Amino acid sequence: MTDTEKYDRQLRLWGEDGQAKLEKSHICLINGTATGTETLKNLVLPGIGAFTVVDGNKVGASDLGNNFFLDTTCLGHSRALKVSEYLRELNDRVKGSSCEEDPVALISDKITFFKDFDLVIANKLPEQSLITLAAYLYENNIPLLIVNSYGYIGYLRIVTPEHQIIESKPDTPLDDLRIYNPWKELEVESDNVDLSNMNAQQHSHVPYILLLVKFLKEWRNEKNNGKMPETRAEKDEFKKFFISKSHNSDEENFNEGVKGLFKYLQPPRVPSEVEAILNDPKTSNINQQSDDFWVLAAALKQFVDQHKVLPLPGNIPDLTSDTITYVTLQKLYHDKANADLEDFNTKVESIVSNTNRQPIPSDSIKKFAKNSRFINIIRYRSLNDEYTIPNTSVIQSEIEMDNNSNVNFYLVLRAVEKFNQTHNRYPGASDEDVDSDVPLLKSILATILSEISISSTIVKDDYITEIIRYGNSELHNIASLMGGITSQEVIKLITHQYVPLNNTFIFNGINSTATPFKL
Amino acid sequence: MNVVVDTDIYINREKERMTEDKFQHIRDCIGDDVFEKVQKAKVLVVGAGGIGCELLKNLVLSGFKDIHIIDLDTIDLSNLNRQFLFRKHHIGMSKAKIAREAVLKYNPDVNIEAHEGDIKNQQYGHQYFQRFDLVMNALDNLSARKHVNRMCLSVGVPLVESGTAGYLGQATVILKEKTECFECLPKEAPKEFAVCTIRSNPSSPIHCIVWAKMLYGRLFDVADENNAVTDMDDNIVEGDPEKGTEVRDTKLEQAKAKGYDHWVFHKVFHTDIDRLARMKDLWTGKTPPTPLLLDDLLNNYQKNNGNNNNNNNGTITTKSIALNSQIVNSFEDNTRAFVEVIKKLKERLEKDGAKSWDKDDDLALDFVVAASNIRSHIFGIPLKSKFDIKQMAGNIVPAIATTNAIISGFIVLEAFKILSSRDQIQEKCKTTFLFKQPSNKRVIYPVSIDQPNKSCYVCSQTVVTLKIDTNTTTIGKLVNEVLKKGLAFHEPMIMKGQSMIYEGGDDLDKEELDARKMVEQKPMITFGLSDNAIIEVHDYLQDIKVSILISHCDKFEDQNKFFEVSGKPPQVQSDTTTAATTTTTDGTVQQEDIDEVEIIEYPPPSDGKLKRKEREQDDITVEEEQMQEEQDPHKRTKK
Known part of the structure; x- marks a missing residue:
């Protein structure tokens, strides 16, 4: 505890x-x-x-x-x-x-x-x-x-x-609300919204999610032969259509809908980082030794192949609504998220039993499903690769863009470490060596630069004298x-x-x- | 590398080296002249919390020898995850004093003066601020930061201003007439809720939490005329008594007779709910909320418990209930807790008097947890755990050691620059932002500091226009709600032409105080503060003088407001230092940003100007946003 x-x-x-x-x-x-x-x-x-x-x-x-x-x-x-x-x-x-x-x-x-x-x-x-x-x-x-x-x-x-x-945990995650691609229950719920029989109070408290789903369907069928708005002009037209359904510009629910409108008119897609994970060879190569992460990624791949979308996270933002509709809507999303989770769970379990590996705790499965839009993987280069197969292009372009780039210090520090390896002391560590260390460090730097295939004159001497001045303190x-x-x-x-x-x-x-x- | 030496010889040699100059390495790096300035500088650190502890350590190990540190706060258990100078046995003691002791223990050869006090106190006036070469803010609340900003502007002392929140942080430098000041840019306003959402139409847990805090204030804090959360004796649920059409909840009287717990429960969860349920317009086509009856609930619990335990002895006892912090407690547990807590709070009120709501006051917190959850239950809103409610009700901002360490490092770097080139602060110093993760591949983002904002009412001479109802607004309300809470004055004095209308502060004699009380009760118009009048507001402590043009207005677009300030939009902030939700400033219910709230201005997307407005633009499509992000970061910062 x-x-x-x-x-x-x-x-x-x-x-x-x-x-x-x-x-x-x-x-x-x-x-x-x-x-x-x-x-x-x-x-x-x-x-x-x-x-x-x-x-x-x-x-x-x-x-x-x-x-x-x-x-x-x-x-x-x-x-x-x-x-x-x-x-x-x-x-x-x-x-x-x-x-x-x-x-x-x-x-x-x-x-x-x-x-x-x-x-x-x-x-x-x-x-x-x-x-x-x-x-x-x-x-x-x-x-x-x-x-x-x-x-x-x-x-x-x-x-x-x-x-x-x-x-x-990105700064500004987009809510996955499925406005573009509503599931059946959400579509039914929005079909049932009957604005014509509402008083002003009710009219201004229909959640914008329902309004967008409803009017998007209406607009497609009435104005665009069933097609989604794709071009900028079509999107603008839909925006006008949507606004025309409000009583006046004070209706907060409509304003919220207009605010997020263009975001929600994007076709849903799997983020590129997630796509890369799904297509990683590791997902098609699950065995007893595979990490939980890759087992879950493999299950997610199956899920996406089948449904073309990621599991629904199920939370909805704060929005203008009367309490009861809000709670109903919340439950609708919650239920769909649970259904998606259950399906995902089944896929995980079948992979687990097929590969004869340890089961994965249900909390981890749930966390993965809920965060599936945010999973990410970083593969770091090894230090050995950095030293033996130097990333010349990165260093080169950094310096070309700005010859005072901090990459200069990276290069000088590489030389400092090499100096220490060679002389068993750091350059400038004692006052009497300060001047004589300059050419020594400079020649080591030249060697390193040539290994990286970068011109030996590219790093200004100022960087060398500066680092020697610090004397490893x-x-x-x-x-x-x-x-x-x-x-x-x-x-x-x-x-x-x-x-x-x-x-x-x-x-x-x-x-x-x-x-x-x-x- | 390790030569075997006789330990004593080694120690003596090292001690000798140390007395020579243990800071030789700093001289080598920053140069002898700057180091001399560092050694001579007299500096003030305002705040000995998360940033303050790190900063004090960094200053001492950077060669600063003359440091004042001030903090009014005492050490709390939840500080120990980052405020590394404090230990468990220090809980309850002065932060400033313990921080001083801890640093001196390791570094006895510096001079640290610690003050346990409020920087806004008059004793820290101009003469006090004037003696410093540099002031560093390590504060967590807006009102103190604004105050120190004004004090430093008034005496022309450079100020390093900083803040952290979770993984985010920032540090910047302020100097009179050279850089923009803390108040040149409006600070992000705390989230506000319309009164009707809180009182009649809640749709999320926060609405119920704000309501519960107001209810606490109404029941257990000093009376506040603005707090209209409920009227304990009003039993009208429908109609108008003047027309004789009223319907009354007769059970309220009976509940009152059963004790305070029953009375409050019945009033807020039955009478008030019943009244809302009868407002047909709110519930057309929906199920209205159902009023609760405490006796029915308790009887039910008793029955269920009895059946479960097979141990029903026929008397109604409430089992003691402790709310668990992490899990969401059941509605039943919340109900039981409410009854229990309200009794204890009533006892405390009678014994110790009124007490403001505080997130660290467990009884007050339990009250808000239970009351908000019961209300959520009534409105079909999900219940929340005590842990989550504490965060929302107490405006708790996450805080960790790492961020404070990074920001404190930047503060000292800016301090070096200020001391070495005092004449070029605007050119040399930087505002630095720290991100929680690489954004445009960067985690640290330095931007140049702007010059003073010409339309800032704090650091430039600007006339501010105040729209207000001059017929109904009293001088008292003008002073407390507009000038103090809205414009962050500490002790305002109001002048109209040559005549003084109001004088703040407490160094008045009784006669003067009585006269002031009279003035406070009268409407503005009585003193000629009517449409088109110009007043000057002085604050001697802050050394600030603002001209205000009054514009009479009795109808505001936003019904929740009663005044509007323009010319330069100053942020409407409350000036209290205890955690509370109050009906403040412009009449809307406001979550105050107090205690631990550290304001972060989000760094600019590209060129050093804050463009918050742009971010809110609705028609940037996702693709466009991503294109912007994918642009080469270097092209943007290169100038």
Whole structure:
């Protein structure tokens, strides 16, 4: 049982289902830097199940200047231990542990250490170890978030082979009301509306849904040989026809109908994201090992093949109506949604029994059917692909469009990591190296650019001097901001709600811009 | 990487490095000159809640050393999912004070002054605001934000204004004469409902919830002449007593004799419903609602319970009922809860006096849950869970740590810019919007800040036209409903020419107060506030002076309104700080946006101007909308 009082404000965002998923998750943080600690802080507060901090470093002076939770008493102690101690204080419902081993050694000697986590957040991990870890987690279907901040610049990369979203929760979803394609009962209900026998009060309280269905049918039969209005002219004509049926311009129900009119004259269609899922080879290849998601998608495909529409969600918007008609209409939609769900359910069950797999909980089936317009899937490129088969065209077009694009920082940060891999230190980390590091970093960048097949002169030297100026130091404020962004994406990934970033995100605190790239 | 060193040597070396400068990395990044300004700056953080906690941490770790923080609120359990400076044992204590202690524990070398108080209080006047180099709002209610906006404008101190709601957030910068102010653009008005929908013709749960809150106000809060939800002694259900045609509900008297619970139940769920059911026009061709009789219901429950349990001892007892938060309780449970809660509230009223409705007052919440659900049942509207009703009745906005962390980061970035280039704030600073998910592929959207809106009555000299019935509107109503609630004045003073008509505030002696009370009761016309008169309204605390042209009007298109302001459309907002649904400002029942409500202006689709109107255009077809969305995002932001 979750703590509904304490979590009240977030339960209203992701619901008990989202909360349960969070509380079941065990998250690993590699390196308790300011950015890492701030990220984990924002996950401990809303109550993930457990976390483990892996960090071989001892707390040093630079930590105290940018990590809020570390004070002078922590100096010389294990950073993994101290960070997890302080984070545990934030929420007594979260289990926290620490691993004082060097993550680099852990990855090379005992990579299976990471196999039981639900998600891993990696921070300031040397390139080679990062690539090894990323490949391992990708294979094991464990999401990895790489987050780093350097001075004013933040970097985030999400890596996971396939992320399924059932509730994408778009900002302005269109209500599926079937005005264009009413089912029998809705059509009968609208046929029964007899405006001629109504007084003014009643006339202005017939729900616009019924009005639209009724007059659309009337208009088609009287004016358009039974055809739907297709051209703009026809739609305008129908609009005039509809308005002519109102008593005056004060009738709110008619006004509501006019407001939504053009939307409802669109032929119903399956959204392209959903279409892509239905046509995915995985839906025609269901076996015992298939995820619930794909079993449900396969059933949805059958449903759409048969009915040409998605299951009706069944909720209707607030609209002008008298109470009783509203409730009747609500029930009409509710009943149809239930009938659709039942049909969908039958299809799911038959797939389940044909493939001899575990049954799917009825709550999940219902959630899927209700949200079928909003399902989505993201397939992230692997880190290995990003490095070995670079997405040159994206980078090229970014820079061509704007030679000050944040993609410059992506390229320079790639060089910074390579520098660290080569020299075992970050460029500009100590004052005496600042000047001599410039040509070193520049030549590494040139190599990377040639690997990506991009002109080596394309990145201005300013970017190199800027990043060297930061000398691998974290600004707390940027660390905190990146921690906020990263944890927000973690929550989206764990709850399978909302659409997360895909796949690289560069934050630029110099001019407060942020750009996602698909690399 | 890990060289084995003697721990003591290591610690000493690190301590030494620390005393040298633990902020060397910040100097490296932002430059010595800006860092010096940061170290010297005196800043004010208004609010120690979700944003305030994050912001205080960020400021201290960015090198700020002189920080004032103010909040009037105390710590609540539901804060702990994001306000990370607080623990369970702090519940009930001052947010500002605990936030200060928590930060000092980790960072003893900064100076933080904490105030447990209301920023609108007179003690935080011009002299107080003037001493800051920068003010940062971390507030959750409109009236305080408007007030701080005006205070900062009046003393010319830069203000970073921010807000979050769920996954959404924004931060921006305001400076007198350089940027638009908080009130240059109208804020989205809270949803309003017509009085007749609430009283006679509810069609969704929210209508019943608003009604239930009004009923709470009528029964358990101080008397409010505008609250006409029901008249407890009126038993007329049809007809006109003056014509002798009235029909009365004679059972009301009997119910009253049985106790307060029976009386209220009978009045609002029988007498009032009966009256509505008899209005034939409302129900032609439909089934009118059925009035409820409490005794019948209780007897029925008793019978059913008895049959089920085989344990009927013949007496009517009401089993104690606790409303479950998450599930939708049955009509029976709601009825039982209503009876029980109303008794307790009556006892409390007699013992402790009137109390405003508050979502965190469990008894008051249970009342609204039970009453609204019973009313929904009567009108065939679906019942709701306590969890959902709390959100709707309390205007609860979801709040999480992540969003606050991001927005606080932006606030500090803007603070750096303000301190480093005070002369170019409008050019350098940005308004930043945070989306809940990639929109046009972006989650963060910076736009440039506009210059002051020439027609803003707050930051530009603009004459506002007020349409109002000057014959019937009293000065009291003008001050409370129009000037305070409508135009967000704190302590308005009304001048007509050289003569002062009304003076607000509480530093008046008894004689002056009595005189003011007399003035409040008289209609505007008495003082020459008639058609075409021009008045000036001053507020010394906010240092604002607005000229208002009065235009007499006794018929409003919208029957629920009694005044209209134009010239610049200021938002009609209530000024109360407790959660309540009241019949306010323009006479319509309004869900106030108070407590935790953080206003989000939705970011523009393309070029930095808010185009809310455009979004509402009816004839953008779906295809056209999608085409707009599919346009390359970079082409839009590149300027």
